[in-house]
Amino acid sequence: MWKFICQSVEGTSHKKTTLGCQDSSFAAAHGTNLILLVADGAGSASLAADGSKLAIATGAALIKSFFDSGKQAQEITSDILRGWMSGIHAILEHEAAARNTSSREMACTMLIAVVGESSAAFAQIGDGAIVILDEQTYRPVFWPATGEFHNTTYFVTEAEFEMNIQLETFNRPINELAMFSDGLEMLALNYSTKTAHAPFFAQLFRSLRAGNAEELAEPMRQFLDSKPINDRTDDDKTLILATRIPHAETTL
């Protein structure tokens, strides 16, 4: 069983315009499986917020139907992960066409994590990161993909999206993980060593383990909109934290 919190907060630069929050996120348990999704809409895309919402909804539906068909988390292969990315790409293209515009206007990054009892599957296009607790160390599954420059990245809507999918599957239990969009990258990751900043995660997960997920939602939201964070980034911030509840706690 899983305990998790998921929050997306509009960035201070977006608050100055009518952009609104262009990050979308999703976290849900399906039986003992955990499904996490984050999509960050491209700054200039006119329908970025809609694009990221649709990407999330599509990903969630595809993954749910995978489990509803009776399959297990350990059956998720790289091909299946690629298939989900393709499905999201196709739906965004279709929706853009229906609105008489280019899918460029719905451009967004896409992060996927599906964690089972003894396996995990991850896929990512673009920046942001998935950080897991693996053998007692917090580490990013993939390094955020930005292309050459700090203000460029890859999107699931691009024609060449398949070339930019990062994939990884594990055959062991992953019991704690975080997922976030690029707004938090510089605070949570060490660029010179390409590692996760352990104290940042240790502190957050201590709070999560000690508390009740519903009661922690608002404090997490306030944390994301707090001065120490806004001093360092004016971008939208999405953070999902999830920890597996040890067996003893789930039995009566």
Added chain:
Amino acid sequence: MAEQVPFGTSDFAENPEPRCPCVLLLDTSVSMKGAPLDELNSGLAVYREELASDSLAAKRVEVAIVTFGPVQTVQDFTTAEQFNPPKLEPTGDTPMGAAINQAVDMITTRKQTYRSQGIAFYRPWIFLITDGAPTDDWHSAAARVKEGEQAKAFAFFCVGVEGANFEILQQLTVREPLKLKGLKFRDLFQWLSNSQKSVSRSTPGEQVPIQNPTAPDGWASI
């Protein structure tokens, strides 16, 4: 039991600021003597003020200055908050080709330095200001500019002051060379610092808002 505020404070990673490197390629040939150089120096002071007053740009924009001729690096890359423009004096001729090659080399080396230190960066700028024509062979420089623009390795802008040979400038650059209205260097550098301030805070996929310099009240004419 002490009540710990959940997510109260946090230990954040300390990362170097992403950088926006800019090489100013400035013609200090004899013909720039007098009013043109005075105004150019004045423009550089505006540039410095504007960048230093913006908290993000001050740390992120890195300025280097190469004057010609002869080709001299009078300022190596330094962050805007530590940049103190040297006062430019008239020098010699106009080896523009060599100056451009040097700027491209400096950008290439700077990027290697960033990469080896895990420092993120924005697309570099090369900004050429001249009132004349090259007195050296510029064809290889033109080829490197074209190559660099195609590979999106840098953005190369060219501004011609009254008297510049636009026919050649057009062959040197991919982007249309701009003609400075009179000696509006202050306006030019205001525009440059505004543009770079926008880049300093831009996020992926965002179109960086850059004012049109050829707008009626702009500093350039087509």
